[in-house]
Amino acid sequence: MNCSVVxxxxxxxxxxxxxxxxxxxxxxxxxxLDCERCFGELQRLQAIQDALRAAxxxxxxxxxxxxxxxxxxxxATGTAAASLVAVVLLQQSRDPEQxxxxxxxxxxxxxxxxxxxxxxTSGRPVAEEAEGVTTTAAGDSPPESAKRPGPVxxxxxxxxxxxxxxxxxYSATVxxxxxxxxxxxxxxxxxxxxxxxxRGAVPILREAAALDPSRPDIAFFLGASELLSGxxxxxxxxxxxTIAMGDTPxxxxxxxxxxxxxxxxxxIQAARxxxxxxxxxxxxxxxxxxxxxxxxxxxxxx
Amino acid sequence: MIAPESEIxxxxxxxxxxxxxxxxxxxxxxxxxxxxxxxVLAMTIVRIRDRExxxxxxxxxxxxxxxxxxxxxxxxxxxxxxxxxxxxLNLIHNHLRARCRMxxxxxxxxxxxxxxxxxxCEKDSDLQELRSCVERLSPQDQRVLFLSLSEGLKPGxxxxxxxxxxxxxxxxKSRALKRLKEMTNGASRVGVSEPHSDR
Numbered sequence: 001m002n003c004s005v006v007x008x009x010x011x012x013x014x015x016x017x018x019x020x021x022x023x024x025x026x027x028x029x030x031x032x033l034d035c036e037r038c039f040g041e042l043q044r045l046q047a048i049q050d051a052l053r054a055a056x057x058x059x060x061x062x063x064x065x066x067x068x069x070x071x072x073x074x075x076a077t078g079t080a081a082a083s084l085v086a087v088v089l090l091q092q093s094r095d096p097e098q099x100x101x102x103x104x105x106x107x108x109x110x111x112x113x114x115x116x117x118x119x120x121t122s123g124r125p126v127a128e129e130a131e132g133v134t135t136t137a138a139g140d141s142p143p144e145s146a147k148r149p150g151p152v153x154x155x156x157x158x159x160x161x162x163x164x165x166x167x168x169x170y171s172a173t174v175x176x177x178x179x180x181x182x183x184x185x186x187x188x189x190x191x192x193x194x195x196x197x198x199r200g201a202v203p204i205l206r207e208a209a210a211l212d213p214s215r216p217d218i219a220f221f222l223g224a225s226e227l228l229s230g231x232x233x234x235x236x237x238x239x240x241x242t243i244a245m246g247d248t249p250x251x252x253x254x255x256x257x258x259x260x261x262x263x264x265x266x267x268i269q270a271a272r273x274x275x276x277x278x279x280x281x282x283x284x285x286x287x288x289x290x291x292x293x294x295x296x297x298x299x300x301x302x
Numbered sequence: 303m304i305a306p307e308s309e310i311x312x313x314x315x316x317x318x319x320x321x322x323x324x325x326x327x328x329x330x331x332x333x334x335x336x337x338x339x340x341x342v343l344a345m346t347i348v349r350i351r352d353r354e355x356x357x358x359x360x361x362x363x364x365x366x367x368x369x370x371x372x373x374x375x376x377x378x379x380x381x382x383x384x385x386x387x388x389x390x391l392n393l394i395h396n397h398l399r400a401r402c403r404m405x406x407x408x409x410x411x412x413x414x415x416x417x418x419x420x421x422x423c424e425k426d427s428d429l430q431e432l433r434s435c436v437e438r439l440s441p442q443d444q445r446v447l448f449l450s451l452s453e454g455l456k457p458g459x460x461x462x463x464x465x466x467x468x469x470x471x472x473x474x475k476s477r478a479l480k481r482l483k484e485m486t487n488g489a490s491r492v493g494v495s496e497p498h499s500d501r
Contacts, residue, residue, distance in 0.1 A: 015348065017454040026387075033341050033383035034314075042344060048482060049451045051433040056452070057444035059463075181399055207398050210349050233452075240454050269463055 001031045003038055012042045016049055018241050022214055053233070059267060168224050168253055170194065182212035186221075193221060199229035209238070216248035223254070227261050235261040252281035256289050272296065320379035323371040331368050334382070339364055342390050349394050359397055363390045435485040443478035450475055 006012065011028045014020050020028060032039040170190050185208035193201040205222040212218065223238030239258040242250050259274035275296075278289035322330035342363050346356035366389050370376050376385050436444060445464060449455045450471075455463070457471040464471070 013451065016451070018348075019454065026391075029345050030384055030387050033338065033345075033387055034381070039341050039344070043340070044483070044486075045451065046344065047432045048436065048447065048479075051436045052444070052448045052452045055433060055437065057441055057448050059445060181395070185398070206351055210351060211395065211398055236453055244454075267463075273459070273462060 001027045003031075003035060006031060006035075006038050006041075012038070012045050015042065016046055018213055018237070019244055020213075022212070025213070059265075167193075167196070167198070167228055168221070168257065170221060180212070182208050182215060182218065185211060186215070186218050189225075190221065193225060198225040201225045202229055202231070202234075213241075214245070216242050216245045216250045219245070220250040220254055223261075224257055227257055227264070232261045232264045236265075252278050252285045255281075256285040259289070259292075268296070315380045316382040317379045320371050320376060320382060323368065324374045326372070334368065334371075335364050338367075338383070338386055342386060345387075345390060346394060350398065355397070359393060363393050366393065432482075432486060435482055438485065439478055439481065443474055443481070446471055446474045447478050 189201045189204035202225045208218045219242040223235045227235035239254045242254040255274045255278035259271040262271035275289040343360045449460045457468040460471045461468040
């Protein structure tokens with residue numbers, strides 16, 4: 001390896017993003033250990049990356065999505081319960097009588113969303129939805145226009161569906177012979193994952209990923225665990241890394257969960273792109289992606 | 303046009319430095335640590351993704367290197383970078399294995415070779431300066447850099463996200479990086495580095 005190749009192939013950037021193959025990673029490390037110029041460039045990029053991550057720039061969101069930012073923020077936690085509780089709490093704060101007596105939050109959200117009775121799901125004024133601007137203070141009585149059927153119920157449905165998204169399934173593979181260190185770490189992490197302790201699984205899966213960065217299964221479940229524990233930035237990185245590995249068994253699901261991560265960051269366009277990619281699959285993730293895209297189209301979430 | 307490697311920082315022969323360390327020259331040890339510890343730290347952070355643990359591990363890596371040089375057990379002393387890389391990989395893998403088997407404890411020897419490594423390698427003031435430089439970029443430039451360097455998106459993907467063409471994204475990214483380099487020119491951490499020929 002020489003400096004020309006490092007510059008031309010953007011090794012520093014790809015190295016920091018975990019996009020190099022293990023062999024290229026080693027070759028690049030050996031190079032910059034002896035090359036002041038290339039190490040200086042790596043340090044500079046690393047510092048820029050740190051600075052950007054410490055203070056991420058505001059992404060211009062589509063107008064229609066502005067009203068949704070707090071909701072997607074809830075989704076960032078990746079927990080269905082929290083999101084659904086948020087839905088129901090909002091409903092109760094708007095119209096407590098309509099939801100009184102409903103013992104099942106998920107059923108409340110789903111039933112309200114699918115019943116075509118928007119007054120049972122939200123008192124948010126239609127004008128507010130259209131403009132994406134909050135104009136009604138908490139505790140204010142909603143105007144009559146709020147009683148009209150509108151897209152809010154469908155938005156709640158989309159939210160509920162996203163919130164109900166289950167963690168990706170994992171089936172342990174029994175391997176003959178001696179498993180390598182990365183596999184042992186991965187299996188350990190997935191035992192924690194199976195207990196739905198996603199936050200606990202993350203550091204172990206990170207170790208596995210560090211031991212073998214080329215494994216799509218490790219990258220995928222690390223990304224999923226980060227997503228489900230609320231680290232959308234980490235999830236985006238790992239799921240994108242999974243996708244960059246090409247045609248693997250995790251490709252479609254990685255697109256789907258990456259879309260969820262983007263929704264958690266209120267990045268609707270990016271989420272749509274990933275859903276579109278997932279929709280090309282004929283599996284379960286593909287079908288879910290198609291349905292979500294259709295719902296987002298109806299709501300004009302672009 | 304990119305200059306050949308030999309012109310912009312060819313690899314120096316480390317044999318004299320290794321020989322001085324073998325003879326017990328502490329100044330030579332400090333020089334070795336000064337030359338490599340920041341690089342080893344960068345590599346360790348990327349591989350274990352734990353900044354604090356990486357700082358501790360770099361001490362062990364540099365200690366192992368110096369110990370081997372003192373004993374004269376390094377075969378190819380002309381390319382210490384390769385030896386340090388191999389040592390670092392071994393210790394990083396050992397660290398990852400050990401970390402998964404037992405609760406993590408801080409085990410540092412009495413003799414810490416790089417007590418101020420964090421300060422030496424990651425000056426907060428430099429990072430602060432860089433942050434302020436990044437903030438002075440236009441919002442669009444910041445978005446392009448963030449999506450590229452933090453999110454790892456390709457120019458075509460960024461273009462779709464921002465409603466631009468891929469060529470415009472490439473130009474904006476290139477200009478933004480150049481602008482940052484100009485703004486930070488002269489800073490020890492973020493500026494343009496000198497060729498590796500000062501040993």
